[in-house]
Amino acid sequence: AQSVAQPEDQVNVAEGNPLTVKCTYSVSGNPYLFWYVQYPNRGLQFLLKYITGDNLVKGSYGFEAEFNKSQTSFHLKKPSALVSDSALYFCAVRLGGKLIFGQGTELSVKP
Amino acid sequence: DAGVIQSPRHEVTEMGQEVTLRCKPISGHDYLFWYRQTMMRGLELLIYFNNNVPIDDSGMPEDRFSAKMPNASFSTLKIQPSEPRDSAVYFCASSLRLAGRETQYFGPGTRLLVL
Numbered sequence A: 001a002q003s004v005a006q007p008e009d010q011v012n013v014a015e016g017n018p019l020t021v022k023c024t025y026s027v028s029g030n031p032y033l034f035w036y037v038q039y040p041n042r043g044l045q046f047l048l049k050y051i052t053g054d055n056l057v058k059g060s061y062g063f064e065a066e067f068n069k070s071q072t073s074f075h076l077k078k079p080s081a082l083v084s085d086s087a088l089y090f091c092a093v094r095l096g097g098k099l100i101f102g103q104g105t106e107l108s109v110k111p
Numbered sequence B: 001d002a003g004v005i006q007s008p009r010h011e012v013t014e015m016g017q018e019v020t021l022r023c024k025p026i027s028g029h030d031y032l033f034w035y036r037q038t039m040m041r042g043l044e045l046l047i048y049f050n051n052n053v054p055i056d057d058s059g060m061p062e063d064r065f066s067a068k069m070p071n072a073s074f075s076t077l078k079i080q081p082s083e084p085r086d087s088a089v090y091f092c093a094s095s096l097r098l099a100g101r102e103t104q105y106f107g108p109g110t111r112l113l114v115l
Helices: none
Strands: A003-005 A010-014 A019-021 A024-026 A033-038 A044-050 A056-058 A064-068 A073-078 A087-095 A098-101 A105-110 B005-007 B010-013 B019-024 B031-038 B042-050 B053-056 B065-071 B074-079 B088-095 B110-114
Touching: A003 A087, A003 A098, A010 A019, A019 A105, A024 A073, A033 A064, A033 A073, A044 A056, A044 A064, A073 A087, A098 B042, B005 B088, B010 B019, B019 B088, B019 B110, B031 B074, B042 B065, B042 B074, B053 B065, B074 B088
Parallel strands: A010 A105, B010 B110
Antiparallel strands: A003 A024, A019 A073, A033 A044, A033 A087, A056 A064, A064 A073, A087 A098, A087 A105, B005 B019, B019 B074, B031 B042, B031 B088, B042 B053, B065 B074, B088 B110
């Protein structure tokens, strides 16, 4: 079955340190991959997507993600974390006309 | 653009009552999605429409749930009768399909509590 997995329920990072939120996928064919962020009591917001081309995708708020076909991964990264980055992050893969979301990773950035 | 609009933002009702959630997608978008989010089950797709036509309703939990899209600017998700296990945040999202490269834009959600 086509799916995405986020192996970490929670990631804790100190402000100023680099952060990584992991995502692996299982799809047939070329994947369309997405990252969304959800702040408390808000809907999901689009961060970035990979469709084709350069494996390093840059998105909103200084985030980037690296598509790795051999490892079937699409990890979200940021060189220097901010306290305001604390939120719930979802990886997703497109399947037909819909998105299949991972279970989410809670990112906590401490001052 | 105002983005995806959902109403009400909060709903508290008693078990057995009918609940209707409303969504106005972004103007010009041709896809509309209804999701449910709970701690236990995460984010689940319930149903989605393309050009007002339901395409995939396999995520609708049971016959108590129904969704309609009478026109391009309005959709409803109805629960009748409601049960406490329906308590969740319900999100509506819309997108514009361009050769499969669509990005979904989410509304703020309706927080439903069934007592």
